[in-house]
Amino acid sequence: MGEPVTQTQPFSWGSFILGLIVALFTGCIAAFGAGLLAMAIEIQALGWLIGALPGLILAALGYWRRGRGGFGEGLLVGGCIITLIGGICGGAVGGGLNFK
16 A cells, blocks of 8 residues: 555675775865866865865765665765865865965
């Protein structure tokens, strides 16, 4: 009575770890480029957003893929880690490197 029961794939730790590694690797490369862009713009508040953007995109992809065996959950966790670290680094270098 109500919603039909649907089959879901069983959770796989191997898929989760693969998704986490993929998110961390691609997120680190993308966050590095975003940090350089944030440094060029020299606006600290905007630098935080630019630094966090790669992680937000990965987290959105993981949220969309979740529930299919663990890969999406790994992307989601890795995207959250990259969002946190990328946002902090983007905010730190967002003011530029003008040493006076």
